[in-house]
Amino acid sequence: MRKWTKQDYKSMPWKNGGGSTTELAVFPEGASLDQFVWRISTALVSSDGAFSHFARIDRTLAILSGEGMTLHADNDGIAAGAAAPLRVTLTRDSVPYSFSGELPIRAELLDGAVWDLNLMTRRDVCTHYMQRLEAGEHHVVAQDAQQVLLYCAQGSAVLNRDVSLQEADLVLLEEDHERVGVRLVVQASEECLLYLMRISFLNHAGT
Incomplete structure (x- = not known):
């Protein structure tokens, strides 16, 4: 078993430069954003904007604090098998939401900034x-x-x-x-x- 605390985490810019993320853990240890097998992080989302694009990555998101946000994608971002463009509202009471890292998703805050928890895994590995x-x-x-x-x-x-x-x-x-x-x-x-x-x-x- 391994344990991490606040003192072990490190912050870095989002992949798209639109904000910052705090990396809690990554596997293999020390892997970059282009090399990880899995990565868990938190982020402060303080304004509406687009999510970073992650090819071949599956993501799951949970709201830790704040009122929440709505995720949406246009007609080019319809999830496989979906009948309509993606649109889902997440709050602190929502179950974690999973989606593809390739989807062109935008986030709209409901009422002020939110903290979220994000897990990403490489689809061809795990x-x-x-x-x-x-x-x-x-x-x-x-x-x-x-x-x-x-x-x-x-x-x-x-x-x-x-x-x-x-x-x-x-x-x-x-x-x-x-x-x-x-x-x-x-x-x-x-x-x-x-x-x-x-x-x-x-x-x-x-x-």
Whole structure:
């Protein structure tokens, strides 16, 4: 297991230069925006504008604070199988939203700036799934995942009975040689909000 705190994160410009992003973790460690297999970050979105273009990347976005924003794409940005152009409104209560990094998406803020959480994975290497966890005890059996990330967006939690998580902490757990997938127990405080992210590698030969 590996753990990161606020002191470990680094900020950098968005790929399109329209703002800044705080990189929480990247795999492989030290990979650039053109080389990562997966990357998790937060960002302050303070004005309407276009998302960066990421070819061959799948993305999932969650709103951490603020009123929220609407994502939309024109007729050239219709998602596969969709009958109409993309248009979705995300708030802090929304489930994480997944989309293709190639879509020409613009964001319109509902009422002021928002902080968001963003997970990106390289489509030809791995897949991912992000979900919210709130107060209570959660037993997670991620048999299809070789890596699991847990981000504490608010409050505090205890992982596997002995690892304490505070706001903005991130942990990475990996499959070991004795079992398939990743298993964990999370005890979340009453005010806690967590995001659990599963990473599954396409060429994994687990049994």
